[in-house]
Amino acid sequence: MPFVIGLTGSVGMGKTTTAAMFAAQGIPVWDADAAVHRLYAPGGAAVEKLAAMFPEAVAGGAVSRAALRRIIKDDPGALAEIERVVHPLVAVDRERFLADVTGDIAVLDMPLLFETGAQKIVDATVVVSAPEEVQRARVLARPGMTERELAIILGRQMPDSRKRSLADHVIDTTSPASAAAGVEAVLADVAARLREGRHTAGMAQRGITAP
Secondary structure (H helix, E strand, O other): OOEEEEEEOOOOOOHHHHHHHHHHOOOOEEEHHHHHHHHHOOOOOOHHHHHHHOHHHEEOOEEOHHHHHHHHHHOOOHHHHHHHHHHHHHHHHHHHHHHHOOOOEEEEEOOOOOOOOHHHHOOEEEEEEOOHHHHHHHHHOOOOOOHHHHHHHHHOOOOHHHHHHHOOEEEEOOOHHHHHHHHHHHHHHHHHHHHOOOOOHHHHHOOOOOO
């Protein structure tokens, strides 16, 4: 099994761009958001289960994220019910990805890495971060985004300062150059750990015995 990097960061911190930089280095990247899209698409594993719970959330054989947001807004308790269905299915998708990786390193791009306790299944955690004013400018530049919507999103996420305190590595994404340098530093550290055989933390949690 590969050395697994858990990549995370709050909204607007540049995680997608940083994940693409890892991919450009030939590192396989699993995207949690993309996995959810697969689960919600026609024929996806979450469609039938969520339809049984919230019929109004499914249209045309697919789960509507907009409908789910409305449901959660009207009933905050619905989020926990949805997560009980979706999180195990996401975990199955993730493990299938890891089982197919043939290289030495893989990246799990997970917005809620620490919030869901997934740091236990990775070998190193990486947080992308930028100054608050940069973050706000990036998010508010998105079509339809408002201050209120940003506040709601941030309220559901662990504060950036807390994520940074928990991370093995922090990548400054203020500029593309700083992000690229951060990716190179992480990969250099992982290469050193692999050479020294320091590759057991996440493996143990995934039920894998180190050679």
